Amino acid sequence: MSCKKGSEKSEYPIGSNEHTNAWILDSLKRYYYWNEQLPTNPNLGLPPKDFFNSIRNSSDRFSYISIPNDPTTAIPGNRNFGFDYTVVSDQNKAKVIGIVKIVLNDSPASRAGLKRGDYISKINGKIITAANAQVLQTEILNSDHFSLGLAELKNDIWTETRTVELNKSIILDQREISKVIESNGKKIGYLYFLDFNVGLASSLTNAFRNFKSEGISELILDLRYNAGGQVAEAAGLCAMIAKNVSFNNPFITYKGNKNGGIRSESIGTAATFDGTVNFNAVLQQNLGLGRVYILSTAATASASELMINNLKPFIQVILIGEKTRGKDEASFKIFDARSPKQVNWELHPIVYKLFNAQGIGGYSAGISPDIMINEMDNLPLLQLGDTRDPMVKAAIAAITGRAIKTANAMDNVLTKSFQPNRILMDSRALSAQQSIVITHKLR
Structure with a gap:
């Protein structure tokens, strides 16, 4: 659901940063959970995303803005490649490996034969290390194409198996x-x-x-x-x-x-x-x-x-x-419903704190x-x-x-030569960091 933003007057030219940012500020003054802490005289001349981030409350972890169908303003993720993975180091910090957690159906990853549980040793030909794990994930997010070097562990020795090439694509909703x-x-x-x-x-x-x-x-x-x-x-x-x-x-x-x-x-x-x-x-x-x-x-x-x-x-x-x-916390989409539209940006600000039927949240x-x-x-x-x-x-x-x-009570099927000790990067957890509970404007 979404809420409509009215046709307030503005002294700034349509299309200017000032015009867009004045609309953003006016919207937040009405709906934003932290509206009373908004700055009184923000710099309306900033680019809209920079402006939004400059006035966002320090307690706000999740609000964002974007332009529909403009990938340069969207929050990047691994979904368009069809997989998520984590990077772990072993207990001796001597080996770092990527582990595939999810492979989406009918995706570049699934068509390339990638499957849950596969091990990744290289990204774009570079060996994954504790120092570059996050950097290599950023390369993926900024790419339309990249390669994964897969490996397997046999007789306590890691061996490279094959290289997988992945191109960005549109992924449909997944079946349960x-x-x-x-x-x-x-x-x-x-x-x-x-x-x-x-x-x-x-x-x-x-x-x-x-x-x-x-x-x-x-x-x-x-x-x-x-x-x-x-x-x-x-x-x-x-x-x-x-x-x-x-x-x-x-x-x-x-x-x-x-x-x-x-x-x-x-x-x-x-x-x-x-x-x-x-x-x-x-x-x-x-x-x-x-x-x-x-x-x-x-x-x-x-x-x-x-x-x-x-x-x-x-x-x-x-x-x-x-x-x-x-x-x-929850959000609903705020967009410019004027005709013709004057602002292309859409806001996804935190609007509510959430509680169950017993009043428990937090x-x-x-x-x-x-x-x-x-x-x-x-x-x-x-x-x-x-x-x-x-x-x-x-x-x-x-x-x-x-x-x-506890997990320690379970049979451990992992070879003793590699036992994950520390998570260095998790692409799915990063995606979760960027999601928001979506609801509607309450009447």
Whole structure:
């Protein structure tokens, strides 16, 4: 959703930095969470992005501006190449290696044969080191084309295998991974999806219909790489999971500046504000569960965290993995709706702090897991949903009464010659840092 910005008069020529920045400042004075701390006499002559950053509050970690369809103003990421990876050093700091975490379907990475768990030794022909890991990632973000040198570990020796060439491309929305796992007499649903894009809840009704027909009694929701998105989709998904859900159940409270005030919404209102779902159709797939197991990492952010926090008043939430990113704030898009348009920039400022139906929020430092698991402690990485995956394995163990409290208690399948000790760079975590919870302008 978006809000329209009116046709205020300006003494500055249309198209000038001053005209654009005056519009930005006026918009922020109305909607920005920290509007009362905006500077009184900012430099309107700066380029718009520099101006926005110069007046952004020091507590604001996530607001940004961009011009639609202008990649030079967009926040860069690995998505257009179709993969994310992390760079780790071993316990002796003698070896640094990249590990592929995600490969998107129908992407340059998948077409090149890249897969989750592959090891990267070189980027653009340069050996990855602790000193250049972030620099090489920046090269990727600034490129339309680059190469990856892949390697494998055999008999405690790293050997280069092949080089992969990747070109930037448009990537379509990704399908979920959904399956039913049977363990110790229990039927367990497993569901993984990458983000909370518009239409997600509606697209997942078939998966939940299958869970319901299979008679699952437990659910593992894999949000380990989910950087978030729309409040509406998180609400719709919650409505298919938790027991005793009705349209008018309190779900979310928004706290804004003096102009925005404090507003609350029911789960039905929150789920349907973007018009992509019929709430009664969603409720038909409701599983009526009393608890859910959610997998998380530092890349779990935004609407994923909102879902974790806002499910808690309904059912028990068992979080497995690592502490989440910590995004307890929301934004809506502000654009110039005048005709003709005078300003091309769109604003995505923090407008609200978020709280669940019990008034609980304040997770800006992240949400801590109930069961600590680091998937990097057990290599090679397995395909998402594999029951041997350490995070899935821990969830199944907790469900069946054999809960594993630490990763050290698990069988380590990694050769002793390379044990990850420190994360030097994680492209998915960087993407999560740049995401924002998206909602609508409250009436």
